[in-house]
Amino acid sequence: DQQVKQNSPSLSVQEGRISILNCDYTNSMFDYFLWYKKYPAEGPTFLISISSIKDKNEDGRFTVFLNKSAKHLSLHIVPSQPGDSAVYFCAATASGTYKYIFGTGTRLKVLA
Amino acid sequence: NAGVTQTPKFQVLKTGQSMTLQCAQDMNHEYMSWYRQDPGMGLRLIHYSVGAGITDQGEVPNGYNVSRSTTEDFPLRLLSAAPSQTSVYFCASRGQKNEKLFFGSGTQLSVL
Numbered sequence: 611d612q613q614v615k616q617n618s619p620s621l622s623v624q625e626g627r628i629s630i631l632n633c634d635y636t637n638s639m640f641d642y643f644l645w646y647k648k649y650p651a652e653g654p655t656f657l658i659s660i661s662s663i664k665d666k667n668e669d670g671r672f673t674v675f676l677n678k679s680a681k682h683l684s685l686h687i688v689p690s691q692p693g694d695s696a697v698y699f700c701a702a703t704a705s706g707t708y709k710y711i712f713g714t715g716t717r718l719k720v721l722a
Numbered sequence: 723n724a725g726v727t728q729t730p731k732f733q734v735l736k737t738g739q740s741m742t743l744q745c746a747q748d749m750n751h752e753y754m755s756w757y758r759q760d761p762g763m764g765l766r767l768i769h770y771s772v773g774a775g776i777t778d779q780g781e782v783p784n785g786y787n788v789s790r791s792t793t794e795d796f797p798l799r800l801l802s803a804a805p806s807q808t809s810v811y812f813c814a815s816r817g818q819k820n821e822k823l824f825f826g827s828g829t830q831l832s833v834l
Binding site: 616 | 726753755757762763764765766767770772778780781812814821822823824825826827828
């Protein structure tokens with residue numbers, strides 16, 4: 611049973627527009643969520659995170675929203691750039707468990 | 723600062739062979755972990771360690787052994803490789819007070 615789900619395997623967006631990547635989770639014990647970006651033949655790199663005590667966190671062009679009642683988080687990228695083309699993974703963890711559960715990833719393609 | 727270093731980058735094994743994937747970090751992180759990435763499956767946790775001498779199983783531990791004799795190193799051993807272990811392997815670490823995981827660049831393993 612997958613505890614963290616990214617239901618969109620791929621997404622294409624025009625340069626300059628908003629990219630919205632979604633992630634759902636089932637385990638109510640998760641209290642910290644992270645987004646990672648991965649280019650081919652490289653390791654995932656940290657993008658942005660959010661604690662369950664917040665519902666929004668911003669870092670430049672990237673904003674993560676958390677809806678705890680719906681067990682849903684989303685990553686907004688505004689404006690999208692061709693260099694944002696990559697696979698994006700969401701991950702969740704519960705404090706003190708040291709176990710991170712990752713989604714299956716969404717491949718974002720930003721069209722110039 | 724090298725971060726998380728994985729060796730080798732590529733490896734081809736025959737069924738039944740053994741090998742060790744190396745992982746080292748120079749950030750004095752207590753927590754280290756191994757993930758495998760397979761198409762459509764995301765990143766799945768194999769084993770993790772919260773400090774020297776302490777290891778525990780993740781989601782998919784079968785066929786893999788780990789040990790943690792030093793803070794810096796966390797090798798992953800395949801005692802008898804199987805084709806099902808063909809995958810990309812990532813090592814990750816984090817500090818005790820920060821939930822952000824840092825990943826290595828990965829090892830692409832093929833078992834024939």
